[in-house]
Amino acid sequence: MRLRVTKRQEPLGWGACLVFFGALAFSLAVSAALLALQGKPAFIGIRLLFEGAFGSRWALEDCLLKAVPIFLCALGVAVAFRLQIWNLGAEGQFALGAIGASWAALTFPALPGSYLLPLMFLAAALAGGLWGLVPAVLKLGLRVNEIIVTLMLNYIGILILEYKVYGAWKDPGSFGFPMTREFPAAAIVGNIGATRLNWGLLVCLGCGAAIALFLDRTRLGYELKASGENIRAARYARLPYGRLVLLVMALSGALAGWAGCLEASGSLHRLQPTIMAGYGYTAIVVAWLARLNPLNIGIAALLLAGLRVGVENLQLDLQVPAAFGQIMEGLILLTVLAGNFFKDYRLRWREPDDA
Amino acid sequence: MTPELTIALLAAAVQSGTPILYATLGEIFTERAGVLNLGVEGIMLIGALAGFIVAKTTGVPVYGLLAGGLCGALLAAVHGLVCLVFQGNQVVSGLALTILGTGLSSFWGTAFIGQRTVGFEKLPLPLLSEIPVLGEIFFQHDPLIYLSYLLAPLMWAFLRYTRWGLGLRAVGETPAAAAAAGLRVLAYRWAGVLVGGVLMGFGGAYLSLAYTHLWTNGLSAGRGWIAVALVIFTFWRPGRAILGAYLFGGVMAFQLRLQAMGTTLPSSLLLMLPYGLTIAVLVFSSWRGRGSEAPAALGVNIEPRE
């Protein structure tokens, strides 16, 4: 008897869900084993993780709040990935967005909110979008690999942010600590009722819906998908590949920029280096887990946000180090990635003689 | 800058370039087989930790180095499993590997922080180290640096003149044709991934056994990503990896010396230098029309045979 691999002819409908959750369960099991190896109660650990992430209204609120920047960044990353443009630069675009928004908030503190907030979003989209265009232009003009350029621009973007907050924008009242002045009230995205959530959630929903419509219902969205699946065929069909690259990178950067804007305006109310919490990298994981589908990105963003929030619970109750969250993140991604194999292929035993 | 300072700077460039050199050579080897491994950073960290722990417990630095290489290969094997067996996307798998490696190394490594291990010490080479200028720059280092001098030309010769080397390149360029010619494509790819992992592990172990004799979480501090960038800069050629790694190490060492000499430039701007340089170098090499020298099948998985 030998194992035989064949390509599936039809897509694996509901089974695909099964594969996803199977992979998730597998990575949870490995994580639990790791906990057990460290002498921690594994099952209680996993339960604590879930409770901390989704177990109460507070937890859900925290989760949603954390999911907002991840979702926006992932949405942008996904648009670029659709075209097989490997934009790993959401982190830097996020930084530039936050810088842009802060520039608007600090330069025009007297404007009323109805002008200032849109201006901040505009500045964030411009700054993030332009930062995204740099690798696009280099790729088109000089065939420079976008993976590296986007990565290096992350470092540079973060250093620009540091340069501003350690230098010209430092709040004189911050006792020398690197942070800008608190934004004027008009520059702050307010909270929804008595929750910790802010109206940025609506921005998320709007962007998600718009991107979903764009990808599935417009001609451009279709061209994007077609070009991504087969660049050569797309060139043959005279699809404007270059313009598409510019478009997705600008869009990608603008969305990450908005995430930065919302973090600065909605959560921190100022700009400071700790705004960089690695959302741009998490976004890549999320986009991929969601197979680049906007609705799934929402779910995956919540999941990853839940993981980050839930791990704190683990730390508090079981003194598990923060690195455990990273391990789980890596494991989940790897197992889901490997699990996808079963969506495209089937395994069958065969007798050695019918070879 | 005085002559002494310049020589010191160049010697520092060699040393701070060496961990990057090992990792770059590893990535070149992997990519030549057609596999893109973005997990270098994670593999380096695991290699650094494993090297540290083993050297500390056994007291033999060489065992540490070997352990670093072995564990690097182990983590790279995860990449091989996901991409070569399960057909996972190579970009995403590599990223996941970095996340996993960073997490695992902090998870296990926290207990070893603040300790010191035995390691490789400076060993000026007789005669060679007495050559004026060049001796000081190249031959007053630790044995691992000398090993890296040999490694790059060896890899160059291997890829160019040996049957296996040519096979590896064929698999990276046109796997279908290589398979038709009777090469075991998957075996070559596995070799590329594993040997690459060993070298990346060495790069990590260099940090914890020779550059310093310490471990802290996140020891590699982004050097793995720089190695990935350098591969493109080197046009996938081991010889140029030496140049690239030392250039990069030199810029890092240079910005620190600029500060030590009393510059008034803000440190945030100085720290951008290496990253800006990477982009500039990429642009420059692409501008000369050679950016497309990547192995043709890089990042493309080989579908299992029906």
Place this chain on the structure above:
Amino acid sequence: MRRWLPILLIIALMTAGTLPAAEKELKVGFVYVSPIGDAGWSYAHDLGRQHIAALPGVQTAYVEAVPEGADAERVILNMARKNFDVIFATSFGYMDPMLKVAKQFPKTVFMHCSGFKLHQNMGNYFGRMYQARYLSGMVAGAMTQKKILGYVAAFPIPEVIRGINAFTLGAQAVAPDVQVRVVWTKTWYDPATEKEAAKSLLDVGADVIAQHQDSPGPQEAAQEAGAYAIGYNSDMTAFAPKAHLVAPVWNWGPFYEQIANEVRDGSWKSRSDWYGMEKGIVALSPMTDLVPRTVQDMVLAKKAEIVAGTATVFKGPVSDQTGTLRIAAGESASDEALLGMNWFVQGVVGTTE
């Protein structure tokens, strides 16, 4: 309804099972900005946590690597909701989030490190590390031949700048014409870069290296170059026996114990605690044999004065790099001025940006 009764009962029982045990333990929570594996700032606080965790009737927990801002608010909030009695937040950026939470949980005691805001149930605390830095500067000033000292610095924030200034003043007290060269690494825990930074300082002629990060990388560099080194945060003799002179160290344990006891017996009051060597929060590790007896005696004499309160570090006249007088003769810098210090004293070569 009766059908549901058993289920309700079970739920009630399960909830009861998770309630805290009857005997009241003091629950103390810590929020760290970096992983405790940074071997530095958070690590020092965690040693303090371990100190009180060993006390009877005290239960501790921590969350590490918490970014300042929304994440910090969530973590502190969750600790308060979990009925922690005291919460220590050990980074400046936790100040506003903590204040926000403190207003919602009046029965919980909140302690913020390195800030200045107070509330009826929120105090702040810090240690005068600069006192120990001054003393280590005296050692460096006495040991240098070339009158050039190197300082491997982390991030240009007041805590670090204050340390460099105190170190410089200490060195100048022994060798007036000494020069302190500063290299920023913008890292807290990157031994390779920090070692390289130390080497760059040695290359420009420094013969004593001091550092703000906690990795012994700079110590190694000094030993390899045959120079001296001053550590930080722990006795680093083991890493560079031929170079290590002395190290200023944190020791948070006694302070955390004091606060825990105050909270337990109800005597805690909101206030600002900025303790120094007199309370042992900040200390100087024993000087190694490389430091001559006479120098040791001189430094220890100064230490006694600082502990007794008869000597202060930032006492005028002190000028900045441009020669502008910052602290007038006969005056001492206020705590507020120290907390926000963002200029270098004369004699430092480097920039605060």
